[in-house]
Amino acid sequence: MEISIGVSNKHVHLNQKDYETLFGDIPMEVVRPINQPGQFASNLKLTLKTEKGLIENVRILGPVRDYTQVEISKTDAYKLGINPPIRASGDLEGSSPITLIGPHGEVNLSQGCIIADRHIHATEEDAKKYGLEGLQKVKVLFESEKGGVLYNVNIRVASNSYFEMHIDTDDANANLISNGDKGTIYK
Amino acid sequence: MEISIGVSNKHVHLNQKDYETLFGDIPMEVVRPINQPGQFASNLKLTLKTEKGLIENVRILGPVRDYTQVEISKTDAYKLGINPPIRASGDLEGSSPITLIGPHGEVNLSQGCIIADRHIHATEEDAKKYGLEGLQKVKVLFESEKGGVLYNVNIRVASNSYFEMHIDTDDANANLISNGDKGTIYK
Numbered sequence: 001m002e003i004s005i006g007v008s009n010k011h012v013h014l015n016q017k018d019y020e021t022l023f024g025d026i027p028m029e030v031v032r033p034i035n036q037p038g039q040f041a042s043n044l045k046l047t048l049k050t051e052k053g054l055i056e057n058v059r060i061l062g063p064v065r066d067y068t069q070v071e072i073s074k075t076d077a078y079k080l081g082i083n084p085p086i087r088a089s090g091d092l093e094g095s096s097p098i099t100l101i102g103p104h105g106e107v108n109l110s111q112g113c114i115i116a117d118r119h120i121h122a123t124e125e126d127a128k129k130y131g132l133e134g135l136q137k138v139k140v141l142f143e144s145e146k147g148g149v150l151y152n153v154n155i156r157v158a159s160n161s162y163f164e165m166h167i168d169t170d171d172a173n174a175n176l177i178s179n180g181d182k183g184t185i186y187k
Numbered sequence: 188m189e190i191s192i193g194v195s196n197k198h199v200h201l202n203q204k205d206y207e208t209l210f211g212d213i214p215m216e217v218v219r220p221i222n223q224p225g226q227f228a229s230n231l232k233l234t235l236k237t238e239k240g241l242i243e244n245v246r247i248l249g250p251v252r253d254y255t256q257v258e259i260s261k262t263d264a265y266k267l268g269i270n271p272p273i274r275a276s277g278d279l280e281g282s283s284p285i286t287l288i289g290p291h292g293e294v295n296l297s298q299g300c301i302i303a304d305r306h307i308h309a310t311e312e313d314a315k316k317y318g319l320e321g322l323q324k325v326k327v328l329f330e331s332e333k334g335g336v337l338y339n340v341n342i343r344v345a346s347n348s349y350f351e352m353h354i355d356t357d358d359a360n361a362n363l364i365s366n367g368d369k370g371t372i373y374k
Contacts, residue, residue: 074360075262086332086363118333139335145273146305146358148326149336171333173261174361176273 001130001185003140003165006035007172008116010072011061012046012100013089018068019060022046022102028062035162036121038063047101048072048113052081070098070113073170077115087114088154116168119154120185121161130163131187140165140183144176149186188317188372190327190352193222194359195303197259198248199233199287200276205255206247209233209289215249222349223308225250234288235259235300239268257285257300260357264302274301275341303355306341307372308348317350318374327352327370331363336373 019028023044030040044060048070055076067090077084077096084096096113099106120138127133132155141149150171165183172178206215210231217227231247235257242263254277264271264283271283283300286293307325314320319342328336337358352370359365 074363075356078360115333143338146302146339148338151330151335152333168361169262170357170361173265174355174357176261 002182003120003163003185005172005177005179005181005183006164006166007169007177007179008071008166009059009169010048010055010070010076011059012048012071013061013065013067013069015066015068016064018100018107019064021105021107022100024104026103028060028064030062034061035164037160037162044102048076048080049099049101050080050082050097053079055079067092068100068107068109068112070100070109071116071168072113073168074115075170082113084113084115086117088117088119088156116166117154118150118152118165118167118171119156120163120165122155122157122163123159123161124157126161126163127155127157130185132185135187139186141186142175142177142181142183144181147175147177150175150183153185189369190307190350190372192359192364192366192368192370193351193353194356194364194366195258195353196246196356197235197242197257197263198246199235199258200248200252200254200256202253202255203251205287205294206251208292208294209287211291213290215247215251217249221248222351224347224349231289235267236286236288237267237269237284240266242266254279255287255294255296255299257287257296258303258355259300260355261302262357269300271300271302273304275304275306275343303353304341305337305339305352305354305358306343307350307352309342309344309350310346310348311344313348313350314342314344317372319372322374326373328373329362329364329368329370334362334364337362337370340372
């Protein structure tokens with residue numbers, strides 16, 4: 001069973017309050033829609049800061065959400081000298097503290113930085129159609145010259161979804177995977 | 188069958204001529220022996236340069252060899268805007284051009300930059316003992332929270348070897364593997 005891959009570079013989701021603190025009156029605009037319905041890469045970028053490091057030009061994904069969340073790779077985490085947990089989006093309890101610096105202000109998050117888990121977005125219809133119903137985790141094979149099988153890929157069922165697997169840049173670069181490449185799901 | 192992992196950060200091997208061009212009279216000293224017999228992390232560092240990017244503070248591994256070779260990850264390759272092939276050490280025909288900048292001079296390599304293949308160092312005795320004799324490739328499982336099975340791991344038999352699997356920082360970071368962690372070989 002084939003699945004298309006979306007590679008997620010480091011990015012930030014903002015709640016309304018943090019958006020206003022960081023960007024003031026600057027409007028959040030759609031630069032490029034992403035495959036998940038309603039989601040988009042915005043025009044806004046900020047700087048991530050910790051005691052040990054700095055990463056500039058990190059893009060905001062829109063629209064605003066109920067929570068502020070920073071998603072980075074392990075490679076990014078080494079640069080920042082932090083050790084974020086592997087988590088699903090929104091599961092932020094006990095995740096890493098980090099500071100966001102925008103053109104209008106700063107936000108000190110006591111938690112909010114994670115390494116996103118490997119996951120597959122699916123509607124209930126997709127899950128039924130592809131035999132993923134009731135499954136929580138699968139394995140996905142990539143047959144590149146430096147490929148292999150990625151374990152612990154979480155199935156995420158929601159009504160407003162585009163059927164796609166999301167991996168971070170570490171998984172993509174390690175396995176020589178690019179956006180739109182295909183993997184094979186093992187149940 | 189368990190195997191211990193060595194994570195290789197980006198590094199450079201130099202031949203005598205290029206060493207002298209780049210470092211002049213600066214002696215190459217042992218900062219830290221590495222597990223492969225006679226090999227060491229040296230005191231010397233240089234800058235990698237391409238038309239599109241720069242990476243500073245890249246360590247030289249000693250001693251000098253018959254050939255100059257630059258080993259980077261795919262993540263590094265994106266920074267440099269190049270597309271090096273996946274290769275075994277010493278297999279440099281048609282590999283990426285790159286410029287080396289040292290404190291004493293520069294070397295423009297028309298080829299020499301690779302992404303190292305995943306490989307296992309073994310003596311003939313190791314190969315016999317672990318049942319790897321005659322095999323060219325194996326798969327290796329890592330059971331981390333973001334682990335999986337790495338395919339296309341080449342067996343490299345040589346008399347002067349320490350039994351160990353070498354992966355690059357992309358494989359390490361994607362699978363949350365650190366130096367000295369253990370994998371399981373599948374034949």
